[in-house]
Amino acid sequence: MSDDLLGERNMSRIVPETLSITAEQLHEYVAAKQCLRNCEACGANTWEFPSMNGVPALFTMASARDVSFATWTFHFNCLNCGNTRFIGAGFVWSYFFEKGKKA
Numbered sequence: 255m256s257d258d259l260l261g262e263r264n265m266s267r268i269v270p271e272t273l274s275i276t277a278e279q280l281h282e283y284v285a286a287k288q289c290l291r292n293c294e295a296c297g298a299n300t301w302e303f304p305s306m307n308g309v310p311a312l313f314t315m316a317s318a319r320d321v322s323f324a325t326w327t328f329h330f331n332c333l334n335c336g337n338t339r340f341i342g343a344g345f346v347w348s349y350f351f352e353k354g355k356k357a
Contacts, residue, residue, distance in 0.1 A: 272326065272347045273312065280310045280328060283346050290330060298334035312343060
């Protein structure tokens with residue numbers, strides 16, 4: 255995503271739109287992008303994401319170089335071995351709100 259997209263003008267809509275992403279939308283995104291293939295650790299294909307009140311949990315990961323910089327992610331856990339995959343929330347946001355649905 256470009257710096258222009260993340261400018262102050264757009265932040266007022268990016269945050270609430272990202273927080274509005276539903277479980278159904280997240281499932282649609284990972285299906286369209288084929289993000290959840292078999293687990294590289296155990297070979298199973300049983301993924302689940304944590305949710306809170308029916309919406310996917312959104313996590314932040316701070317940069318070790320500058321803790322004021324953080325990225326938002328959705329994460330998925332392999333139900334067989336516990337392996338974890340992260341998907342950048344900005345990519346999911348862009349798919350639904352910026353570019354339109356593009357597979």
